[in-house]
Amino acid sequence: MYFQIKKLVPGFIKSLFWQKYLRIKFSSDNFLGKRIIFSKDLIIGKNCKIGDNVIFGSSVKLGDNISIGKDAFIENIEVDDFSSIEGKVICTGFGNGKIKIGQNSYIGLFNVLDWSNDITIGNFVHIAGPSTGLWTHTSAPMCLNGIPLENKSQKYRPTKPIVIESNVYIGGNCTIYPGITIGHHSIVTPNSAVTKDVAPFTMVGGVPAKVIKHLNGKID
Numbered sequence: 001m002y003f004q005i006k007k008l009v010p011g012f013i014k015s016l017f018w019q020k021y022l023r024i025k026f027s028s029d030n031f032l033g034k035r036i037i038f039s040k041d042l043i044i045g046k047n048c049k050i051g052d053n054v055i056f057g058s059s060v061k062l063g064d065n066i067s068i069g070k071d072a073f074i075e076n077i078e079v080d081d082f083s084s085i086e087g088k089v090i091c092t093g094f095g096n097g098k099i100k101i102g103q104n105s106y107i108g109l110f111n112v113l114d115w116s117n118d119i120t121i122g123n124f125v126h127i128a129g130p131s132t133g134l135w136t137h138t139s140a141p142m143c144l145n146g147i148p149l150e151n152k153s154q155k156y157r158p159t160k161p162i163v164i165e166s167n168v169y170i171g172g173n174c175t176i177y178p179g180i181t182i183g184h185h186s187i188v189t190p191n192s193a194v195t196k197d198v199a200p201f202t203m204v205g206g207v208p209a210k211v212i213k214h215l216n217g218k219i220d
Contacts (some may be wrong), residue, residue, distance in 0.1 A: 033070060051087060059098070069109070076115040077101065086129060091115060094152055095159060097136060101125075108132065108172065117159035117178065122166030128190070132174045134162050165200070185215060 022038035030044055033052035042056050045064035054068050057075025062068075066079050069087030077091055077099040086109040091099060093116035101107070101121045108129025113119055117136035121127070127134075137159040141147070147156045160179030164170070168182050171190030182188065182198040189205030189212070198204050201215040 039075075045081070057091070063103075077113070080105075080123075083107075086111070089113070093117075093136070095137075097159070097161070102166065118161040119164075120161070121164045122168070122184070124166055125164050125168045125170075127164070127170045128172040130172055132170060132172055132176075134164075134176045136160060136162055136178050138178055187215070 018040060019038055022042065023032060023036070026032060026044050029046040030048040030050065032050050033054065035053050036050055037055045039056045039058050039060060041058055043061040045062055045066065047064055048062055048066040050068045051070030051072070053071045055073045057073065059076045060074055061078045063079060063081040065082045067084045068074060069085060069089070071087050072085060072089045073091060074085065075091045076093070076097065079085070079101045080103040082103055083101050083105045085107045088110045089107050091113045093114045095116045097115040097117040097119070099113050099115050099119045102123035102125065104123055105121055105125040107113070107127050110130035111127060112133040114133070114135045114137060119134055119136060137157055139157050141156045141158070142151070145156060158178070162176055162178065163181040165182060165184040167185045170188040171192065173191045174188055175193045177193070177195050180194055180197060182194065183200030183202065185201045186198050187203040188194060188198065188209060189203065192205045192209040193207045194204065195208040203212045203215055204210060205212050
């Protein structure tokens with residue numbers, strides 16, 4: 001046990017050094033909460049506000065004036081200026097997908113972004129919380145065919161990208177299925193399951209989501 005601990009000590013000290021260095025590096029231009037864990041490849045712009053207990057995984061790039069709420073887990077994501085991610089948002093997945101979020105967009109409390117495939121979110125998109133999930137993979141074929149969890153092949157755990165175009169509102173407690181595109185200037189009402197593409201200027205809702213009405217121009 002002693003020798004095992006001795007082997008771990010140098011790596012632990014190195015990790016502490018890097019965390020201290022990165023906090024100093026980012027704190028001059030941003031407001032940082034307590035107990036943040038930084039990744040070595042993290043890029044943060046200016047005037048960002050990062051809440052307590054945020055964990056940054058690999059491949060994170062934040063623009064200017066970004067806010068991240070406390071207890072969020074952020075990885076494989078690029079966020080443009082003036083966007084906000086609330087607390088307890090989870091970025092999770094497997095494979096090589098990436099998440100891209102445009103300017104002035106909002107990700108609500110407790111939401112889940114699955115980077116198993118690409119997620120592209122435009123400008124002025126609001127995805128309300130709690131518990132809205134954007135899922136780019138499904139494990140249904142694994143269950144139905146009795147496939148072990150370690151088998152993540154496309155055949156039994158297929159993935160498809162999700163695209164949310166600009167000027168879209170998605171209510172809380174929604175599920176967006178793999179391969180879905182939601183057109184610009186659209187609304188998804190709360191508690192909906194979106195299983196088909198949504199055309200621009202359309203309001204949809206329900207399980208599964210169906211067209212409620214067509215939208216003309218701006219909403220007052």
